[in-house]
Amino acid sequence: MKTILITGAGGFIGSHLAERLKGEGNYVIGVDIKLPEYKTEVTNEFHQIDLRTDEGLEKLYTKLKHISIDEVYHLAADMGGMGYVTGRDAQMFQNSGRITLNVIQFAERKAVKGFLFTSSACRYPEDIQMEGSVKLSEDLAFPANPQDGYGWEKIMGELLCKYYKENFGLNTKVSVFHNIYGEKGIYDGGKEKAPAALCRKVAKAKNGDEIEVWGDGTQLRSFCHVDDAVEGLIRLMGTDVEGAVNIGSDEEITIKDFTQMIIDISGKDLKIKYVDGAIGVSSRNSNNTKAEKVLGFKPKVELRDGMERTYKWIDEQVNGSKFKAILVEGAEVEDENTTYHIIEQQLDHAKEREMKNRGFWLAERRDGKSIYLHHSKFKKPEDILKNNN
Ligand code: NAD
Numbered sequence: 001m002k003t004i005l006i007t008g009a010g011g012f013i014g015s016h017l018a019e020r021l022k023g024e025g026n027y028v029i030g031v032d033i034k035l036p037e038y039k040t041e042v043t044n045e046f047h048q049i050d051l052r053t054d055e056g057l058e059k060l061y062t063k064l065k066h067i068s069i070d071e072v073y074h075l076a077a078d079m080g081g082m083g084y085v086t087g088r089d090a091q092m093f094q095n096s097g098r099i100t101l102n103v104i105q106f107a108e109r110k111a112v113k114g115f116l117f118t119s120s121a122c123r124y125p126e127d128i129q130m131e132g133s134v135k136l137s138e139d140l141a142f143p144a145n146p147q148d149g150y151g152w153e154k155i156m157g158e159l160l161c162k163y164y165k166e167n168f169g170l171n172t173k174v175s176v177f178h179n180i181y182g183e184k185g186i187y188d189g190g191k192e193k194a195p196a197a198l199c200r201k202v203a204k205a206k207n208g209d210e211i212e213v214w215g216d217g218t219q220l221r222s223f224c225h226v227d228d229a230v231e232g233l234i235r236l237m238g239t240d241v242e243g244a245v246n247i248g249s250d251e252e253i254t255i256k257d258f259t260q261m262i263i264d265i266s267g268k269d270l271k272i273k274y275v276d277g278a279i280g281v282s283s284r285n286s287n288n289t290k291a292e293k294v295l296g297f298k299p300k301v302e303l304r305d306g307m308e309r310t311y312k313w314i315d316e317q318v319n320g321s322k323f324k325a326i327l328v329e330g331a332e333v334e335d336e337n338t339t340y341h342i343i344e345q346q347l348d349h350a351k352e353r354e355m356k357n358r359g360f361w362l363a364e365r366r367d368g369k370s371i372y373l374h375h376s377k378f379k380k381p382e383d384i385l386k387n388n389n
Pocket residue numbers: 007008009010011012013014031032033034049050051052074075076077078079080095099118119120121176177178179180181186193
């Protein structure tokens with residue numbers, strides 16, 4: 001059993017990583033400015049700290065004063081999809097830069113055995129990703145011309161890893177993520193990335209609707225499921241590798257085909273409207289030669305399977321997951337229908353939380369209206385929920 005610190009454990013990849021490492025019997029300490037939104041109890045302890053500040057760093061030292069840490073996975077960053085990144089260069093460089101400067105210093109002082117920094121495909125020079133089909137191998141990052149403030153901060157983090165290794169002997173590793181997607185990540189509010197944003201748009205649309213997609217659909221990308229990303233990180237932490245290693249899928253797809261795949265998964269009849277938007281580079285794909293050689297890493301989750309899981313989860317968040325339940329014979333309710341759809345209650349809403357605590361379920365009548373029904377009116381409610389899940 002190792003003691004592992006994960007920064008950004010309240011975020012998408014960090015919470016998946018924490019869940020896996022804790023599940024394997026490690027003692028996992030999470031730190032983030034926010035709590036995990038879609039997962040609970042993924043860590044053994046969790047500290048809500050702003051890692052940008054001196055006070056935050058002090059707090060971290062104090063909280064973990066008597067704990068010896070084996071490994072640090074550093075994922076905390078100010079980040080989002082292209083819509084968020086665009087025009088926020090100064091802010092993102094400042095925020096993520098300060099976090100990384102603090103966290104790597106903390107790791108060195110705590111004499112951890114392994115420190116892993118999560119870089120991004122935005123580290124690669126923009127000019128080599130503007131036409132054709134490009135597979136990015138790690139050595140192409142220098143001379144550097146990365147994508148905006150976010151990319152420069154990642155280059156800074158990578159250089160810090162190199163210098164801390166050379167100057168202090170800190171055992172640093174660098175992963176380079178390429179479009180990680182999956183369930184239980186941000187899907188609205190502006191910070192979401194393309195796969196989640198497209199799933200949300202499709203989930204909200206009705207048959208015959210048009211959904212808007214940024215660009216002309218010809219952009220090439222590869223997408224890697226979060227389960228594979230987590231596997232890649234754990235393998236990288238356990239291996240001594242010089243320099244950065246790509247963690248991504250090397251199967252490229254156009255945004256047009258990717259969007260159509262999501263529409264097909266939804267089973268809806270939708271049209272795509274291409275509009276202006278922050279599209280980033282025109283072609284980006286991972287070259288996995290090094291990852292395969294040094295880590296034996298090959299993504300396992302097929303894009304279609306991973307997107308089915310992701311779409312299902314986002315559809316449930318957007319539209320509520322529906323469970324069929326049969327009323328107990330003779331139950332008195334306000335109409336005669338005996339079959340109801342139970343809608344999974346969103347427990348972040350105070351009213352729904354209160355009703356659930358009092359034993360009421362939110363149910364949908366045949367006419368589409370929602371009503372609260374007490375669980376005693378249903379046959380074996382828990383069984384029904386389990387069977388439908
Ligand atoms: P995320 O936004 O879900 O997670 C980042 C976490 O950092 C968030 O929970 C956020 O609250 C936390 N954070 C931000 N500011 C903080 C602060 N001041 N103090 C403490 N915590 C703070 O993003 P993610 O997709 O899980 O990405 C994790 C890491 O992987 C990031 O470093 C990101 O740059 C990198 N990355 C991700 C992708 C991807 O496709 N998701 C691609 C390339 C690189």
